[in-house]
Amino acid sequence: MTVKKLSTISVIAAFLLLANTLVFSQTWRVKNRIQASVESDDNITETIAIDSQPFIQGNSLRLLIHSSATRRARQFRAAFVYKGGIQSYFNNKFENKLIHEISGQASRKLWKFVFGLRFNGRLKIFLNNNFDYGLATTGGFLGLPTIFGLTIEAAVSQTSLDYSHSNEFDLEEFRYSIVFSKKINYRLFLKLQPFFANTAFDERPVFIFQEFENNKLVDSGRKRKDEIYSMEIKAVLTKPFLFTVGYQWRRNDSNDKAFAFSYHQLSCTFALPLPGDFLLRSAAAAQFKKYRYMVATLPITGDPEQSESNFMIIDLSKDLNAGATVILRLALHNNESTLRNHFYRKKILNLGFDFRF
């Protein structure tokens, strides 16, 4: 992906967005948010702790555009979201990046059923290295009639991941999921989501027994294929705060022994309004991942930020007026790196402003 292509997309996206905002604002509900912030990251290269190399600390400027347009009629809903981000480091130019994410959803109600389509596309472009990738998901869903207050939604989706520099981690995934949700009382809402997914890597080889032979891995000649089983349960509690707690179990079966694992993930988020227009927000996730086989250390993914995660974020913000907010955010990460079962730590401090219009 060249910068030229990226610029084209940016211009088109910005143009369409503006056109939609100005021309169709009477039929579409349009909301925009711009965030400008300065960030300090103590480990920008996601170096793992056992490496002899020291962590590289870097400061950067971040800009984010978040726009959404929704349309609602009696039997029809449509939503369109664009998120764009740019991160420019003061010294470590190789980490400079641009991100474009576009997603949309349209649905129609026919009798008591709801039919819908979803799309999500993401382009991440590093301006000074070649780790760019594109990720696209398309799918459809069907909302069934509510039974005893239970909302049921079945969905199927297809995802493609494509790295620019190599095909090793490129993949295609088909996912089948069903979501059951029910309000228990006016403060509590529960959601249960099992899913099954089939993942086929384009060119990722399966290595025989994952053992080194003369310091080289032996290619079995087969391509990696995974089967994922997952079950997620989420509870949302409210008043006067908003608290979400979730648990996810996932099992990954693979024809490559190195990637047969299961994990349990606990996650929670909360938002608590404080006096003086202050707001405390937090998000945290803890993951307990277990690989079934002890095999050679292999790279998991091309992008470290896609790796599995443990994190905790604490964010304090204050509304300056109806449209402007000042934000101070601390994020602690202990993530599995690009290498299987190897973890890196990082601490990010962010100070910025949100503008909503």
Added chain:
Amino acid sequence: MSAIYHYILGATLLFGAAPAIFAQSNADLAKLEAEYRAYSNELLVVAGAIDSLKRQISERSKRIETIENPDSRGYLEQRKLEKILQESQRISTQVAKLEKQQRTVSEKLERNIRLLRSGYESMLEMKISAISAAESSEDKQEQYAALEGLRNRLYELKSQNQEAQYHLDMPALAISSEDSPAKIRQKADLLKDQEDKIRLVSLLLLKRRNDFKKELKLRVRLDDLMTDLALFDQQDEYLANFSAPKSAAVYSSDRIEVDLTSASTKTLYFDVKQPFNYKSLSIDEVEYLIKDLAQQEEILRAKADSLSSRAIEFYKAADELKKSN
């Protein structure tokens, strides 16, 4: 990479152009106008049928009055009376059914008028901008004519909507020539009582709307936090799911219709006396709900004001009658 690049570019264009595809504001207005005509005609037909049936009941009432009193009534007269009563009962049931239909259609018409007004108001704004942008005086004249047409239509809809609101739910109380001052005061008290009930419901709605707004802010801000994290720092599926467009599977099925007061048949989206769990609604749904609630409050306040002024008139009438006696 080039395939996926074109894929995303195509989707960008498609979704970006989606508003244009789905906008169809004029088509929507034409459809709404067609619905408006259909509802108005249906109301006329139903009102005509109710009038006709009520006349039949009135006619039977007169026939009953002609029948002699129970002490001297014979067998044949008794049978005749029973037959007339049965017929009256049957006709009353038909009237009740038609009145129910009338209420349903009236509510649909009211909603339709609100949507039409909103559509025309948007068009009005566009026309005003078009007039500023028009270069030639002919263009300006043309735009002014269109603007005038829109204004007239809006005025018609506005007055009709208000008429419908006041007409629909007001208790059918009127001062009769035989009423004593005490009776008129009783009627005025009844109107005040209705006003108090409606103001209470309006207050409950306001409280509920404020609750919605508070939680909406928390949900939006939490969603923003997840968006920031998912975009820059952590492409975790958990975060991505959080900040993705939410399911649109919940339509109006969560809305519970209830009678507000014994004297009012106006329906709301939920029972104001019961806690309402809105977590199943997406952020957008909650936003629309807040807007709807504000409109409902406005309607209720207008009704309460109207009842209040009627009660004042009744009290004045009672005082004047007392003085004249």
